Amino acid sequence: MYKLGDVLEHVGREVKFGFSNHLFLGAFLIFVVFLGTFGIWFSPAYDDSEKFFIDAFDKVGMLTYCAPLLSVTIFDASLRAIITLHKKENAAESGLYAWGAFLTIALIVFVAISLANAPRDVFSFWSLSAGFLSIFYWFVVNASNDSYKKPTNNSSPSGRGVDDSNMLLSGGKKK
Known part of the structure; x- marks a missing residue:
């Protein structure tokens, strides 16, 4: 049976793996962090309100980000x-x-508590913690996902991915 220390060690390995996989890290930064929060950070620029940019990351803004991100990640x-x-x-x-199911339930409870305590229309560390936990959860769950790995040629001595530009030019067919 796994202990909590073993699970935290596994999470640490997943984080290291995620930071070492450049394809995954690029997809994470572009799609989850930048484009995922597009609706939040674009709204102050679109509205002519007197609100500060960072105040868009309030309770409602982070709820509209965290809820879909967590639900899709959990699914x-x-x-x-x-x-x-x-x-x-x-x-x-x-x-x-x-253990993963237990920690997921604990994460959802903490995110819900954070968003419930966050004030409306103003940035707070409660909403920041909810957003950070949601992003961290996505990162850990998807770090070892095969969809974010570059295909490798196991017969190559370095074990690195083969970048054959001739295949790109010929539409994927080897010459």
Whole structure:
């Protein structure tokens, strides 16, 4: 059975892996951080209100960001966990997923409490903590996702991805 220290060690490995995978890090920064918060940071520029830019990251702004991000991440992680457990039927892995489910529930409770305590129409550290936890959760859950890995040629000595520009020019067909 996994202990909390083992789970936190696993989370640390996922964070290291996420920062070492440049394709994943680029997708994370562009799509989740920049484009994901587009509606929040664009609204003060679009409105002619006297509000400060950072005040757009208030309770409502962060709720409109955190709720969809968490729901899609939890749905995706749950499907991958069910498929993995169904294929492997490994008792040790199910213990890790049980801890993941527990920490997910704790995260949702903390995000809900943070957003409930955040004041409306003004930036606060409650809304910042809810947004940070949502982004961190997405990062940890998706860091080892195969969709964000560059295909590698296992026969190459370095194990690095092969960038064959001839394949790009010929439409994916090897010459």
